[in-house]
Amino acid sequence: MSELTAIGLALPASIPSPTVGVWHVFGIPLRAYALCILAGIAVAIWLTDRRLRARGGAPGAVLDVSMYAVIAGIIGGRLYHVITTPEPYWGKDGNPWAALRIWEGGLGIWGAIAMGALGAWFGCRRHGVRFLDFADAAVPGVALAQGIGRWGNWFNNELYGRATDQPWGLVIHQWDQSAGRAVLDAQGTPVVIGTFQPTFLYEFAFVVVLAVVLILLDRRFALRRGQLFGLYIMGYPLGRIFIEKMRTDTAELILGQRLNVWTSILVFLLGAVIFWWTGKRTRISQPETDGVEK
Numbered sequence: 001m002s003e004l005t006a007i008g009l010a011l012p013a014s015i016p017s018p019t020v021g022v023w024h025v026f027g028i029p030l031r032a033y034a035l036c037i038l039a040g041i042a043v044a045i046w047l048t049d050r051r052l053r054a055r056g057g058a059p060g061a062v063l064d065v066s067m068y069a070v071i072a073g074i075i076g077g078r079l080y081h082v083i084t085t086p087e088p089y090w091g092k093d094g095n096p097w098a099a100l101r102i103w104e105g106g107l108g109i110w111g112a113i114a115m116g117a118l119g120a121w122f123g124c125r126r127h128g129v130r131f132l133d134f135a136d137a138a139v140p141g142v143a144l145a146q147g148i149g150r151w152g153n154w155f156n157n158e159l160y161g162r163a164t165d166q167p168w169g170l171v172i173h174q175w176d177q178s179a180g181r182a183v184l185d186a187q188g189t190p191v192v193i194g195t196f197q198p199t200f201l202y203e204f205a206f207v208v209v210l211a212v213v214l215i216l217l218d219r220r221f222a223l224r225r226g227q228l229f230g231l232y233i234m235g236y237p238l239g240r241i242f243i244e245k246m247r248t249d250t251a252e253l254i255l256g257q258r259l260n261v262w263t264s265i266l267v268f269l270l271g272a273v274i275f276w277w278t279g280k281r282t283r284i285s286q287p288e289t290d291g292v293e294k
Helices: 001-005 030-052 063-082 095-098 109-127 131-155 199-220 227-244 259-285
Strands: 022-025 026-032 168-173 192-195
Touching: 022 227, 026 030, 030 063, 030 131, 063 131, 095 259, 109 131, 109 259, 131 227, 199 227, 227 259
Parallel strands: none
Antiparallel strands: 022 026, 168 192
């Protein structure tokens, strides 16, 4: 550190966090959390459209299917969050109506993926798209959407890890969730509660790498239909377990582990089953012919 300082390359003391997460334009509140989610969805739809058309999909098919996937994913994500974090809504001094305030943050990725996949399956059935083709085309974009959405947690000063004094530590303010901004002290200065591990940034970096790896695997290997989908479902929990262990926000515990750790393990196993089943199913449905026409 002293050598860097001597040549004028001192590292920053910490990563700043926003003090405002909502802006009012003509009286309409624009929340950064919602904008990040929407930006992620837009990137996912754009990339999925390119990849599905490369697989022979019809132009516009992704928009048709995505309408069902996005709506179902948002509903599923909110339901998972409310069920697994019930205290603010159903506990003492909780507000059940707050469960509907999705714009204030709170989407569980597991519920979003599960319900989003169900919505995509339904949309594929409605519009004549093969679901596994759609899923394989979508998963890199879905991973990127998760990463972009995590920046909404940065704006909301939430979901951080343990306290740290490292240069990449994240400054966290005392936050007024309903107002969407930092609490101010008597002098009008945002109240800082400490510097913490930026778990949102770790997850962002991980899912971007995951998206790139999925694209490269898809190009490099002759994967069978549905196997890339299985690899995504296996891959995301690997990073999520480590990131989850860093987080300090309130969570349900089972046998001393956060609920999302156990969920990650189960989802990984589900992904392994999907990877195996889709490969086995394709081989059965398309047997080798040894060059003989049948």
